Amino acid sequence: MMTFYPYIKLVHMGAAMTSGTLFVLRALALLAGMRWPRAAVVRYTSYTIDTVLLTGAMMLLTILPAGMFANGWLTVKIAFLVAYVGLGIAAFRPARGNGARTALVVAAALCFLQVYGIARAHDPRGWLLWFGS
Numbered sequence: 001m002m003t004f005y006p007y008i009k010l011v012h013m014g015a016a017m018t019s020g021t022l023f024v025l026r027a028l029a030l031l032a033g034m035r036w037p038r039a040a041v042v043r044y045t046s047y048t049i050d051t052v053l054l055t056g057a058m059m060l061l062t063i064l065p066a067g068m069f070a071n072g073w074l075t076v077k078i079a080f081l082v083a084y085v086g087l088g089i090a091a092f093r094p095a096r097g098n099g100a101r102t103a104l105v106v107a108a109a110l111c112f113l114q115v116y117g118i119a120r121a122h123d124p125r126g127w128l129l130w131f132g133s
């Protein structure tokens with residue numbers, strides 16, 4: 001299984017980037033008053049990308065030794081992921097003013113960036129490492 005590790009990681013990272021990009025595009029379009037972000041085809045495309053992302057994540061989890069997560073980076077990453085999903089769902093609710101929607105989208109995007117930073121750094125502090133000593 002380790003033979004496939006680099007490919008699985010590439011798929012996981014590719015799906016993560018696609019998922020984040022689609023989220024931002026949909027959010028911006030929604031803020032501009034467009035209707036396509038709520039179209040069924042767009043929603044199902046998003047679910048499919050997220051399924052690929054999570055499948056890759058589960059595969060990586062089973063391949064890698066548990067010691068790799070000893071400093072808790074994965075737990076913190078998942079906590080930010082839950083916040084990202086929750087804020088994203090709230091941002092896409094129909095009965096939402098543009099001000100509140102913008103704030104929710106920005107908060108969700110910041111959580112997504114932190115998920116990415118934590119994954120890259122293998123450290124719960126993620127991008128905050130840059131500001132530390």
Ligand code: HEM
Nearest residue numbers: 009012013016017054057058060061078081115116119120
């Ligand atoms: C928005 C969601 C996610 C994003 C943006 C994301 C991002 C990334 C990135 C960029 C990497 C590569 C890190 C490196 O260069 O070593 C990675 C690896 C990994 N991710 Fe995710 N991920 C997400 C969701 C998840 C979830 C839900 C899980 C587990 C439940 C997970 C588990 C892992 C694991 C185990 C690795 C392997 C780390 C390594 O090989 O060094 N990821 N992720």
